[in-house]
Amino acid sequence: MAATLFEKIWIAHRIEEDAAGALILIDRILLHERTGGVALQSLAAAGRRVAAPQQVFATIDHVVDTRPGRSQRSGTALAARFMEVTRRETAAAGIQLFDVDDPRQGIVHVISPELGIVLPGLTLVCPDSHTGTQGALGALAWGIGSTEAEHALATQTLRVPRPQTMRVLIDGTLPAGVTPKDLALHLIAAHGASGGKGFAVEFAGCTVSALDMEGRMTLCNMATEFSAFAAIIAPDDKTFAYVHGRAYAPGGASWDRAVRDWIELASDPSARFDAELRIDATVVQPMVTWGTNPQQAVAIDGRVPAHWHGSQHDNPESYDRALAYMGLKPGASLLGLPIEGAFIGACTNSRLSDLRRAAAVLAGRRVAPGVRAICVPGSSTVKRQAEAEGIDKILIAAGFEWRESGCSMCFYAGGERFGARERVISSTNRNFEGRQGPEARTHLASPETVAASAIAGHIADARTLLD
Amino acid sequence: MQPFLPLTAVALPLLRDNIDTDTLIPSREITAVSKTGLAPGLFAGWRYLGGDHAKPDPAFELNQSAYRGAQVLLAGENFGCGSSREQAVWALAEYGFRVLAAPSFNPIFYRNCVRNGIVPAMLPANQIAEIARWVAADPQRNRLSVDLRARRIGTPDHRSWQFTIPDESRDFLLRGVDAIDETLKLRDRIAEFRAADQLRRPWAYEIDTAPRDAVQSDVDML
Numbered sequence: 202m203a204a205t206l207f208e209k210i211w212i213a214h215r216i217e218e219d220a221a222g223a224l225i226l227i228d229r230i231l232l233h234e235r236t237g238g239v240a241l242q243s244l245a246a247a248g249r250r251v252a253a254p255q256q257v258f259a260t261i262d263h264v265v266d267t268r269p270g271r272s273q274r275s276g277t278a279l280a281a282r283f284m285e286v287t288r289r290e291t292a293a294a295g296i297q298l299f300d301v302d303d304p305r306q307g308i309v310h311v312i313s314p315e316l317g318i319v320l321p322g323l324t325l326v327c328p329d330s331h332t333g334t335q336g337a338l339g340a341l342a343w344g345i346g347s348t349e350a351e352h353a354l355a356t357q358t359l360r361v362p363r364p365q366t367m368r369v370l371i372d373g374t375l376p377a378g379v380t381p382k383d384l385a386l387h388l389i390a391a392h393g394a395s396g397g398k399g400f401a402v403e404f405a406g407c408t409v410s411a412l413d414m415e416g417r418m419t420l421c422n423m424a425t426e427f428s429a430f431a432a433i434i435a436p437d438d439k440t441f442a443y444v445h446g447r448a449y450a451p452g453g454a455s456w457d458r459a460v461r462d463w464i465e466l467a468s469d470p471s472a473r474f475d476a477e478l479r480i481d482a483t484v485v486q487p488m489v490t491w492g493t494n495p496q497q498a499v500a501i502d503g504r505v506p507a508h509w510h511g512s513q514h515d516n517p518e519s520y521d522r523a524l525a526y527m528g529l530k531p532g533a534s535l536l537g538l539p540i541e542g543a544f545i546g547a548c549t550n551s552r553l554s555d556l557r558r559a560a561a562v563l564a565g566r567r568v569a570p571g572v573r574a575i576c577v578p579g580s581s582t583v584k585r586q587a588e589a590e591g592i593d594k595i596l597i598a599a600g601f602e603w604r605e606s607g608c609s610m611c612f613y614a615g616g617e618r619f620g621a622r623e624r625v626i627s628s629t630n631r632n633f634e635g636r637q638g639p640e641a642r643t644h645l646a647s648p649e650t651v652a653a654s655a656i657a658g659h660i661a662d663a664r665t666l667l668d
Numbered sequence: 669m670q671p672f673l674p675l676t677a678v679a680l681p682l683l684r685d686n687i688d689t690d691t692l693i694p695s696r697e698i699t700a701v702s703k704t705g706l707a708p709g710l711f712a713g714w715r716y717l718g719g720d721h722a723k724p725d726p727a728f729e730l731n732q733s734a735y736r737g738a739q740v741l742l743a744g745e746n747f748g749c750g751s752s753r754e755q756a757v758w759a760l761a762e763y764g765f766r767v768l769a770a771p772s773f774n775p776i777f778y779r780n781c782v783r784n785g786i787v788p789a790m791l792p793a794n795q796i797a798e799i800a801r802w803v804a805a806d807p808q809r810n811r812l813s814v815d816l817r818a819r820r821i822g823t824p825d826h827r828s829w830q831f832t833i834p835d836e837s838r839d840f841l842l843r844g845v846d847a848i849d850e851t852l853k854l855r856d857r858i859a860e861f862r863a864a865d866q867l868r869r870p871w872a873y874e875i876d877t878a879p880r881d882a883v884q885s886d887v888d889m890l
């Protein structure tokens with residue numbers, strides 16, 4: 202029978218299933234210090250063992266210090282506690298940890314593809330909501346809580362209600378200067394932050410096929426803000442070329458065997474989805490958010506909706522509250538809004554291609570006075586690669602801070618933050634209240650929009666600089 | 669986990685859509701590697717003026733005496749969206765909330781609730797608004813009764829609303845089982861499945877524990 206990509210992976214990993222859900226075999230478990238340490242600690246306290254430690258990987262990314270010259274211990278006291286427990290518990294359980302001083306360290310969803318930990322056709326879980334990012338490689342990857350992580354660690358399985366399937370079919374060529382981030386914000390603005398709720402969302406169509414692997418990761422990353430259970434893209438020659446030769450990827454005869462299996466994963470042409478959305482990529486514009494939820498987004502030359510009716514999927518209270526928090530008036534233009542902060546980083550947009558595109562905007566230009574501009578590479582590997590190309594020099598010359606890798610100021614965990622009522626243009630994925638600091642006002646956008654805005658000192662359209 | 673027993677309690681209406689887990693507990697409030705000690709951080713951004721625990725904001729419902737002892741939270745669409753941090757659920761539970769009623773929940777948050785003994789009850793937004801109006805008229809007197817077995821929220825004057833919760837979640841909460849213990853009963857079955865899977869997909873199990881030097885090769889991978 203014809204099956205979707207999701208169904209093929211689901212069935213291959215299904216130990217048993219009834220109407221309530223299935224017991225699914227888990228191939229890879231990823232942990233970070235913020236939610237993984239507590240899971241390992243709790244598991245050990247209950248006297249339970251990690252079933253397959255060789256299939257578990259951990260990194261330190263969430264609360265690690267990203268300032269230049271950091272050490273194993275630098276950062277806040279809070280960070281030290283979380284890192285300490287993670288080091289102790291991973292060592293006790295025999296789990297590979299990519300620690301702060303490890304050249305492979307970085308944001309969990311950046312390093313897993315980079316190291317070949319995630320592979321097409323695998324099931325992968327992590328106690329982190331943006332785990333769906335890794336579906337870009339054709340894996341079924343989803344975020345869980347710490348208690349479910351304990352279950353996965355103890356049993357190498359999870360009990361999961363079967364999600365419905367949705368295909369988001371995207372066709373047409375993205376206009377010049379429009380990125381996968383803009384495409385994702387366009388989708389979320391059009392269909393709401395709960396538009397994909399509970400669905401295993403497959404991104405398909407010629408626009409998706411044309412994206413490079415890192416662009417696919419950005420798109421899948423943002424599916425979390427669409428409330429998808431998971432996002433997935435059929436593996437193709439680009440995927441295989443990306444995975445080949447990576448540290449933990451299969452090699453030799455195993456590689457050929459794997460690719461033969463992976464080719465079969467794509468959804469069958471006659472497979473049925475429970476829901477389908479279509480997006481015309483040719484009409485997508487660079488996007489920027491104006492509110493406190495990713496669905497509150499408009500094209501960069503647009504305006505804040507003049508009335509809550511104009512803000513799709515909003516109600517009067519959330520509309521008013523968002524405007525009050527963001528310090529904006531109904532009908533305000535986004536272009537020209539003065540900013541105090543610019544941030545490039547996070548599991549959404551911190552990979553080499555993101556930094557290259559930001560550097561293309563920043564080359565030979567200077568960040569406007571009064572703007573604090575920060576770039577945090579997604580992994581230590583990305584940082585080295587960018588430095589090998591001289592991207593660091595371009596950014597530093599422009600006035601950006603060039604950091605060590607980590608999640609950094611994607612969220613405020615008691616360390617560094619943007620100030621109260623400061624307006625920040627950010628390549629991250631969440632513009633929630635207080636996300637980048639109490640009362641900080643976050644506008645989500647692509648790395649090139651962040652770069653162009655940093656130069657202008659206000660929200661600006663990068664296309665005017667790249668012509 | 670303790671089985672969920674019927675309760676009658678004060679309810680707190682907070683009918684905003686998309687209340688995210690950063691709002692439920694800001695990251696800065698998660699200061700210990702622990703599942704406890706989190707209740708003071710619950711709703712910290714809304715609950716305290718300037719984030720200072722010594723300065724409760726009197727305008728925020730949680731700080732009002734009318735809602736003291738609330739165990740039921742009435743909320744809007746997409747409750748618990750955002751970060752997967754289970755600290756949001758641990759903080760709600762520690763504060764005393766046992767039932768969350770909303771038109772919809774974020775899926776990870778929903779599962780975290782069930783795994784921690786909190787009932788995520790789904791009702792249409794108009795019904796939640798109706799319940800909230802009744803509660804707000806006199807919160808300490810107008811308490812709600814929640815019967816999970818019957819999937820019913822009721823008032824002392826015999827009005828009631830049916831809520832939705834999947835059978836699996838309901839049974840899990842009513843029984844108060846340990847999910848890991850349940851699964852470990854299938855240990856042999858899992859091992860058998862895994863052994864067969866390893867023959868089908870050997871590449872998925874060949875994890876090089878001494879991987880090729882990632883540092884030397886990463887620039888060459890470009």
